[in-house]
Amino acid sequence: MDELTIAGESFSSRLIMGTGGAPSLDVLDQALEASGTELTTVAMRRLDPAARGSVLDVLRKRDIKVLPNTAGCFTAGEALLTARLAREALGTNWVKLEVISDERTLLPDPIETFDAAERLVAEGFVVLPYIGDDPALARRLEQAGCAAVMPLGAPIGSGLGIRNPHNIELIVEAASVPVILDAGIGTASDAALAMELGCDAVLLATAVTRAQRPDTMAAAMRAAVEAGRLARLAGRIPRRRYAEASSPMTP
Amino acid sequence: MDVTDVMDVVVGGGVVGLAVAWRLAREGRPVTVVDPAPASGASHAAAGMLAPVSEVTYTEAPLLRLGAASLRRWPSFAAELAADAGLGDPARALDLRADGTLDVAFGADDLAALDELAAFMEKLELPVERLTGRECRRLEPMLAPSVRGGLLAPGDAWVDPRRVTAALLAALHRLGVPLVRARVAGLLRDGDRVTGVRLADGPGGTGLQESGPREIGPREIRAANVVLAAGAWSGELLDLPVRPVKGQIMRLRSPQPLLGRCVRGMVHGAPVYLVPRGDGELVLGATQEELGFDTRVTAGGLYELLRDARELVPGVTELEVADMVAGLRPGTPDNLPLIGPAGVPGLVLATGHHRGGVLLTPLTTDLVLDALTAAGGGARETETGETGELAELCSPRRFQETS
DSSP: OOOEEETTEEESOOEEEEOTTOSSHHHHHHHHHHHTOSEEEEEOTTBOTTSTTSHHHHHHHTTOEEEEEOTTBOSHHHHHHHHHHHHHHHOOOEEEEOBBSOTTTOOBOHHHHHHHHHHHHHTTOEEEEEEOSOHHHHHHHHHTTOSOBEEOSSSTTOOOOOSOHHHHHHHHHHOSSOBEEESOOOSHHHHHHHHHTTOSEEEESHHHHTSSSHHHHHHHHHHHHHHHHHHHHHOOOOOOSSOOOOSTTOO | OOEEEEEEEEEOOSHHHHHHHHHHHHTTOOEEEEOSSTTOSHHHHOOOEEOTTTTOOTTOHHHHHHHHHHHHHHHHHHHHHHHHTTOSOHHHHHTOBOOOEEEEEOSHHHHHHHHHHHHHHHHTTOOOEEEEHHHHHHHOTTSOTTOOEEEEETTOEEOOHHHHHHHHHHHHHHTTOOEEOSOEEEEEEETTEEEEEEEOOSTTOOOBSSSSOGGGOOSEEEEEEEEEOOGGGHHHHSOOSOEEEEEEEEEEEOSSOSOSSEEEEEETTEEEEEEEOTTSEEEEEOOOBBOTTOOOOOHHHHHHHHHHHHHHOGGGGGSEEEEEEEEEEEEOTTSOOEEEEOSSTTEEEEEOOGGGHHHHHHHHHHHHHHHHHHHTTOSSOOOOHHHHHHHHHHOGGGGTTTO
């Protein structure tokens, strides 16, 4: 498959994984292997990067790039603090910026997210913000210097799929940075749809880690992302109201 | 250098180490326990749920087998322990109760997840009962009125781990087992063989509690067998895939018990449980944090436990806060314990019990005893059948090609 490039760095997998919800490190490890991912996001709150045998060791052993995230932050201030700690501890200036507005929906707070993004970009971070499916906000974040935008398909962990495919298409049309569909993926067809809509990558965690067989679902997601990407590159046929015979008149 | 010779030395005085030592002493084997602060680690924090059925998850069928096998051993384990410790009725002495666990759901989403879990449990032929919201509240009137349904695992039990470790210490005292209050700095080796332990210097260091003057404790303890039961610290002594998983847990107190059985549920996707004791204590647990050896009690931990517990049982906020501690679970990559021969002569492991140390203690003592008697060419033969299969699941060998 063609490579995904974010901030000048290339990845041959377009499936980005999260680690949340895995029942054990072994189950996570098997799922990561089956997913073929090269980039995985890790929540920095409640994680000591220096501790031995943690989730970070699992990623390092598989040579998967760690994308620290600011999950659990409610304010731009907290997100900044978390991003700086992650940079110091992990030696990466990449951050998935996540500032949520409330615990029930875990929807991203657009004002705090934009505020934090602007300041993090100014501090030299490679910022990948998690946002609602809002084309205007996506454009503004790109203008502010974010390396990618990560609109949601549906709320985190909901498995509801892509609730507003039209908005995702609008974001893709306007963007000149990678668009990564983040959150809401429930099963393989959701991931394929994201790629068919033109997203550059898909980020998911719960759909795999809480599946009854996480490694099997990870393999399904890998195949779905590849299938969706190929379908996008191939160019789908236009939808027609009536049948069109495929055999008689052509060779 | 002062040296003591014994047959077996157990490194670690938590519920697992103390129970192993007690079982060895009962068999008439000279045994010594080494721990700088016995019964103060994860065993002090643990809630003591003996709930293999309600803990079932999709990917952890082997853990269910171990838990169920150990739960079956608990009644006789408790009876023998209470007798050796000079306590009365074991159920009362240890607060061992078998009234079941009630897993409850609130929103429609949680209910759907519970239904799916119930179907999975039925497929495993586990004894569970699906209850309506009103049936749940008839069993537990203090549950929030918004409870939509529940899953009762009637065979699940629980025990007070602090009473268990106190009873084990009493039993060891009565059997004359020495308890060395010192930190083990390293293992003694003779070629390939582990031949004992080296004790650390410094304050809180040495001194036999039972015999001998405090100031001249041994610097080394030579032993035919070393049993490593150091919980989250096991990886400090040996290259083992054991990591500390922090858990913050709160104990509340009320004049009358608020609940009759263990209650658990998911709140905002996070699991929370409430364990009632006969004396009115109510345990709320527990966070799961990957923070190395950090044992600080945090505002966030306290807040989340109370917030989630209050969703299940609104009355909890009226109770007195008795205690809030953080313990370190010994986690392994596959969440299964490391029990049995370490692959090095003279060393047997009894660690990596993660969230199941109290539940798995009786089974662990059996497996360790089997390993030690097999190593000594003793009367017990290598177990076949069920115990042999369980031993295989816990065998440290499963990590040896990678570690």
